[in-house]
Amino acid sequence: MNCFTAQHILGIYSLSPDEITFILDTAESLKDILQRPIKKVPPLRGKTVVHLFFEPSTRTRLSFELAAKRLSADTVSISANTSSVLKGETLIDTARNIEAMRPDVIVMRHPQTGTPHLLTKYVKSAVINAGDGTNEHPSQALLDVFTVRQHLGHIDNLKVAILGDIIHSRVAHSDIMAFTKMGAKVVVSGPATMLPSRQSEILGAKVVLKMEDALEYADVIIALRIQKERQGQSLIPSLREYSLFFGLTPDKVKLAKTGALIMHPGPINRGVEMAPEVADGPYSVILDQVTNGVAIRMALLSLLLTKS
Amino acid sequence: MNSESISNYLFTNARIIDPSQNMDFVGDLLVKDGTIAAAGQSIEAPQDTMAFDLKGKWLVPGLLDMHVHLREPGEEYKETIESGTSAAIAGGFKAVACMPNTQPVNDSAGITRFIIEKARSSDRAKVYPIAAITLGQRGEQLTEFGDLLNAGAIAFSDDGLPVKNAAVMRQALEYALNFDALIISHSEELDLSRGGVMNEGRVSNILGLKGIPAAAEEIAVFRDIALAELTGGRIHIAHLSTKGSVEIVRQAKNRGVRVTVETAPHYFSLTEKAVFGYNTFSKMSPPLRTEEDRLAIIQGLKDGTIDVIATDHAPHSVIEKECEFQTAANGIIGLETAIPLSLNLVRDGSISASQMIRCMSVSPSKILEVPEGSLKSGNSADICIIDPEAIFTLTLESLHSLSHNSPFLGKDLQGRAVLTLIEGRPVFDPTGILSIPKANQGT
Ligand SMILES: [Zn+2]
Numbered sequence A: 001m002n003c004f005t006a007q008h009i010l011g012i013y014s015l016s017p018d019e020i021t022f023i024l025d026t027a028e029s030l031k032d033i034l035q036r037p038i039k040k041v042p043p044l045r046g047k048t049v050v051h052l053f054f055e056p057s058t059r060t061r062l063s064f065e066l067a068a069k070r071l072s073a074d075t076v077s078i079s080a081n082t083s084s085v086l087k088g089e090t091l092i093d094t095a096r097n098i099e100a101m102r103p104d105v106i107v108m109r110h111p112q113t114g115t116p117h118l119l120t121k122y123v124k125s126a127v128i129n130a131g132d133g134t135n136e137h138p139s140q141a142l143l144d145v146f147t148v149r150q151h152l153g154h155i156d157n158l159k160v161a162i163l164g165d166i167i168h169s170r171v172a173h174s175d176i177m178a179f180t181k182m183g184a185k186v187v188v189s190g191p192a193t194m195l196p197s198r199q200s201e202i203l204g205a206k207v208v209l210k211m212e213d214a215l216e217y218a219d220v221i222i223a224l225r226i227q228k229e230r231q232g233q234s235l236i237p238s239l240r241e242y243s244l245f246f247g248l249t250p251d252k253v254k255l256a257k258t259g260a261l262i263m264h265p266g267p268i269n270r271g272v273e274m275a276p277e278v279a280d281g282p283y284s285v286i287l288d289q290v291t292n293g294v295a296i297r298m299a300l301l302s303l304l305l306t307k308s
Numbered sequence B: 001m002n003s004e005s006i007s008n009y010l011f012t013n014a015r016i017i018d019p020s021q022n023m024d025f026v027g028d029l030l031v032k033d034g035t036i037a038a039a040g041q042s043i044e045a046p047q048d049t050m051a052f053d054l055k056g057k058w059l060v061p062g063l064l065d066m067h068v069h070l071r072e073p074g075e076e077y078k079e080t081i082e083s084g085t086s087a088a089i090a091g092g093f094k095a096v097a098c099m100p101n102t103q104p105v106n107d108s109a110g111i112t113r114f115i116i117e118k119a120r121s122s123d124r125a126k127v128y129p130i131a132a133i134t135l136g137q138r139g140e141q142l143t144e145f146g147d148l149l150n151a152g153a154i155a156f157s158d159d160g161l162p163v164k165n166a167a168v169m170r171q172a173l174e175y176a177l178n179f180d181a182l183i184i185s186h187s188e189e190l191d192l193s194r195g196g197v198m199n200e201g202r203v204s205n206i207l208g209l210k211g212i213p214a215a216a217e218e219i220a221v222f223r224d225i226a227l228a229e230l231t232g233g234r235i236h237i238a239h240l241s242t243k244g245s246v247e248i249v250r251q252a253k254n255r256g257v258r259v260t261v262e263t264a265p266h267y268f269s270l271t272e273k274a275v276f277g278y279n280t281f282s283k284m285s286p287p288l289r290t291e292e293d294r295l296a297i298i299q300g301l302k303d304g305t306i307d308v309i310a311t312d313h314a315p316h317s318v319i320e321k322e323c324e325f326q327t328a329a330n331g332i333i334g335l336e337t338a339i340p341l342s343l344n345l346v347r348d349g350s351i352s353a354s355q356m357i358r359c360m361s362v363s364p365s366k367i368l369e370v371p372e373g374s375l376k377s378g379n380s381a382d383i384c385i386i387d388p389e390a391i392f393t394l395t396l397e398s399l400h401s402l403s404h405n406s407p408f409l410g411k412d413l414q415g416r417a418v419l420t421l422i423e424g425r426p427v428f429d430p431t432g433i434l435s436i437p438k439a440n441q442g443t
Helices: A017-035 A058-068 A091-100 A117-118 A138-152 A172-183 A211-215 A239-245 A286-305 B083-090 B109-122 B145-151 B166-177 B202-207 B214-231 B243-254 B265-269 B292-302 B340-346 B352-367 B435-442
Strands: A048-053 A074-079 A105-110 A126-132 A159-163 A184-190 A205-207 A219-221 A261-262 B010-020 B025-032 B033-039 B049-053 B056-059 B064-068 B093-098 B126-131 B155-156 B182-185 B234-235 B260-264 B381-394 B410-422 B427-430
Touching: A017 A138, A017 A172, A017 A286, A048 A058, A048 A091, A058 A074, A058 A105, A058 A126, A058 A138, A058 A286, A058 B410, A091 A117, A091 B410, A105 A117, A105 A138, A105 A286, A117 A126, A126 A286, A138 A172, A138 A219, A138 A261, A138 A286, A159 A211, A184 A211, A205 A286, A211 B260, A261 A286, A286 B182, B010 B352, B025 B202, B033 B083, B056 B083, B056 B352, B064 B340, B064 B352, B083 B109, B083 B410, B083 B427, B109 B126, B109 B145, B109 B243, B155 B260, B166 B214, B166 B234, B214 B234, B214 B243, B243 B260, B260 B352, B265 B292, B265 B340, B340 B381, B340 B410
Parallel strands: A048 A074, A048 A105, A105 A126, A159 A184, A159 A219, A184 A205, A219 A261, B010 B049, B010 B056, B064 B093, B093 B126, B126 B155, B155 B182, B182 B234, B234 B260
Antiparallel strands: B010 B025, B025 B033, B056 B381, B381 B410, B410 B427
16 A cells, blocks of 8 residues: 555656556546445545636546545536636635635646646645646546556557647646556657657657557557647647547557557547547447546546545 | 945965956955955955955955846835845845846836946946836837946846837937947847747657747847848847857857857756656746757856856746746846856866856946956955855745745755955855954954
């Protein structure tokens, strides 16, 4: 039980392979609860989890809230449009105010990189990063690794292809680090405007321009959600062009190993980054990812709260 | 004027470094009636003169920082002309040139005169105001160069908000020819740097922050040099930070372009790695770069490609720095850390003591065409005495600036000014070098 010492879950960057394995094993044991007729257990009774979301999010927030409720924690949600941030309060003031109410965990999503890290300097409660700017989304990566382990039995020596906007995607960053730390080989590809300039490597993943090189013999394919614009800049000519040259079609999937897992963090732009036949195909595990997301988040909450 | 404090001093056993005369020797220097009377191996103390044994401390011409932000008028909660010039003399600087991005912008003679008047009444370091190139630093309409120069402006710059339009920059360089005025450029291609908060590269990938490529600076450095070449105008490029920029400047100087350049101590002291932990005290524009860039900046100082060390002293309060990294303001204070950081280069043999003093005194005064940084006999006794060995911890209490946004806060630094004389007057004497014998004299 002692290999989990983290105070906060800020990113995969600061987790060791042992810690990741421990989180996955914990999620495994908690997952059964989700199959029971009464999906609630008491370990976090009397604990308070605050969901502090400065960015719209339906899925991640719902998943975290369900996870907290399944473990009998009290939950409170604060979103940007109702919070005092719009009234000019600084993040640090907001943090201090929330801290004064003595929550046990703050789950935070914020459009700016590094904000959960900043929060930890002002609150005593544990902080879980539910996505910060273009940096990390650790719970997503953990559920992705969990889903792959569930289906393929292991992670080491697998080839994982990640396709799309690598440089701006927090899912890509966390996924690359999580799969790499667990011994997989990660190859990333996409339009060069979405890849690091003149670097053959990012965070341990190999960068390739030819999508075929990424897909060849892949055991796992993760397609990322595409946004046409970032900060007012067009990174691709059109979504149509993207779907034609970078979209994951049944033909492209054939380059990968037979039975390669198809994954997507959601929500999918059907027909853009992924053809509907692929998303709904026999090897798609996209809905498993959603189910496993709750288990992973239950694991994170219980590990942070039942440590001492 | 506290004229009673003007006295005649003889400093003995000093390491006298004066690059303007190629001097670096251990000897004595005599200050008489506010001017430098003599320097030599051994000088007899005349009557009415107090002698001080400096025990090998450095005696150099007063330093000039040609790139500071004093924040007054408009942002007096960050710094005032009085607090900024207090920080200057504490850092060994006899004078500073202040950038025009105040509120309102220094784009008219009235603001320039206000700054000069405030500096005069503060009676600390001398202040040379740099006026804006364009009205409101909007990059459109030139300011009244002639009128501003008459009011006391020393140069023109839109620092902080670089002139985006190349045609406007060309106009500025051309119009400046009539007045032989200097244009100082913060060279940055804004379209390329927009949204970026640190150097683009491996570290920005790890931290998930949007990067600013070196090319954003280099394109603009090249543009501004090409425009200086086109017009024959005189350009000074502020805060060089990349290897590529150093090379572009080196080539331009070889072609004979009228270009001078500065770098700031943080660009030869730190790299992008200082941003780890989302440390907002390491956020600045241009951003801290790679180790390769840092070494190229040092090489530029060594071979003379880089003329000046200027601090880009940019005070910000906790409101601007204790916040989200992307929201945090750019810039760090520098006046009170310039000497120890530059001394690091002397200590590790990268540059000589003379080169350091040239970059902080002789060259900036030449570029701004203000009284030379020199210990020649007859010159005003503007002197800085440096204890290169003194180790001190940079703390909130030790800083004279109103702000404390420094990545060196809490760190031990070695070497500092222990005495600053302006026109023979001790304006900064924290250890009381000049006070003990004075007490003796009073009896
Ligand atoms: Zn600048």
